[in-house]
Amino acid sequence: MRGRLLGRQLSWGSILWLTVVWVVLWRSPTLLTVVGGVAVAVLVLVAFPLPRVRVKLRLHPWGLVVLVSRFLWDLTVASIHVAWLAIAHGPTTRGAVMDIQLVAKEELLQTITAELVALVPGTVVIDLDARQRLLTLHALEVENDKDAQRVRRNVRAQEARVVRAFHPDPEAVLDPRRAREAALARPLGERKEER
Amino acid sequence: MSWTTVADLLGLLSLLGGAMLCFAAGVGVVRFPDLLTRMHAGTKPQVLGLLLVLLGVWLRTRSGMDGLVLLLVGFFQLVTIPAGAHMVGRAGFRTGQVRPADIHPGRRERVDPSGEEAGPPPDDGARTPDG
Known part of the structure; x- marks a missing residue:
């Protein structure tokens, strides 16, 4: 699933992953760290876009x-x-x-x-x-x-x-x-x- | 003996094993003869050494949040160590730090998906360091 911001495609998976990393680094899952994590994640993904990987994999x-x-x-x-x-x-x-x-x-x-x-x-x-x-x-x-x-x-x-x-x-x-x-x-x- | 004692003991053993592997990595960097063999010592025993140290720390603290942080450390190390080793190795290879004698002289094997005879590949045999 993807959302759009400033003309960039953002994948929800990446936002979730970066937020989890942020919260874990703060070591406290409070409202402030979660909201801050989402903000930082979106900022990072907008500022440093990665090339899309065309993934056609199946997990066995x-x-x-x-x-x-x-x-x-x-x-x-x-x-x-x-x-x-x-x-x-x-x-x-x-x-x-x-x-x-x-x-x-x-x-x-x-x-x-x-x-x-x-x-x-x-x-x-x-x-x-x-x-x-x-x-x-x-x-x-x-x-x-x-x-x-x-x-x-x-x-x-x-x-x-x-x-x-x-x-x-x-x-x-x-x-x-x-x-x-x-x-x-x-x-x-x-x-x-x-x- | 309670569970905490067992975990402490296992944690100490992991820390000791990890420290010994890191020490061996250091010795290897000094003793191995050239750049690429040193890369082996510098990156490899250290991977398992680091994982053991992280496991040992977790077994000693036994806290869930610390465990997640340690997991992150281990994950990023596993992802980045090959990239770093690759950059140094390739730079050394391209700048001629590898003696031609260390390059495997055997004919490069090719798997041709179309099944026809590939003929001699353009750079058959030994690769040159600046190749």
């Missing part, structure tokens, strides 16, 4: 549970691992820069994937090319092709979990046969464009 609850719990597990294991690399005796580790091809077209899904990949230790995201769907990252402990394949597999699996949690039709993206058919169904010029 089970996929989200899998995504979050696996993420917390990865975070714990990898944090301890990198911490150990930092303090362990002996020569310190080296890493490598590598490119990984993502499968999801949606920028929002690519963003979520990149954020989660960046948060899990062992990989730092350097760049993301949304049109080419190319994620450039730096990975620790990559010394040969086998290590590189391991990192690629992990990132792919992470993206698959993100797609399973948010994409309206996950299998259309993840099933290689259906992805190929969808690509063939489009005219040739569009395909070249995408590459």
